[in-house]
Amino acid sequence: MLKGLSATKIGTLREEIMPQLTVHDVGTFEVPEGKRLVLALREEAGIDQLHACGGRAKCTTCRVEFVNGEPDKITQAERDVLQAKGLSGVRLSCQILCDQDMTVQVISRLEGSGRADCGTQPSPDLEPAPEWVAKG
Numbered sequence: 425m426l427k428g429l430s431a432t433k434i435g436t437l438r439e440e441i442m443p444q445l446t447v448h449d450v451g452t453f454e455v456p457e458g459k460r461l462v463l464a465l466r467e468e469a470g471i472d473q474l475h476a477c478g479g480r481a482k483c484t485t486c487r488v489e490f491v492n493g494e495p496d497k498i499t500q501a502e503r504d505v506l507q508a509k510g511l512s513g514v515r516l517s518c519q520i521l522c523d524q525d526m527t528v529q530v531i532s533r534l535e536g537s538g539r540a541d542c543g544t545q546p547s548p549d550l551e552p553a554p555e556w557v558a559k560g
């Protein structure tokens with residue numbers, strides 16, 4: 425499909441489709457489409473975002489507040505753990521893929537947490553395997 429396009433043009437097209445992640449009071453960053461939000465916060469935005477359980481929808485330390493661009497869909501695992509812990513108004517960055525522009529407020533960082541580190545490194549892929557449901 426991209427046959428005949430120069431490497432520069434392909435690079436430009438790639439940049440045009442990369443979602444933008446804005447972290448409130450920090451900045452805006454281009455993120456590879458489909459990257460886990462928790463990893464984009466760590467790697468693209470350089471945030472010391474907590475992810476104590478390693479991105480497995482168990483701890484909720486990866487929670488963020490959405491300012492704009494909150495995804496309509498949610499994994500069943502995220503919905504279950506938010507409900508079990510009585511949390512509302514937050515989303516789990518380990519359960520969200522950067523497939524659109526979004527703006528978040530970071531509310532759960534290593535700094536000030538008293539923890540030794542951010543947590544186990546999350547896998548590049550969603551864990552557990554996602555079962556998507558409407559946010560509702």
Ligand code: FES
Pocket residue numbers: 474475476477478479480481482483484485486487516517518519
């Ligand atoms: S719920 Fe533990 S890192 Fe997301």
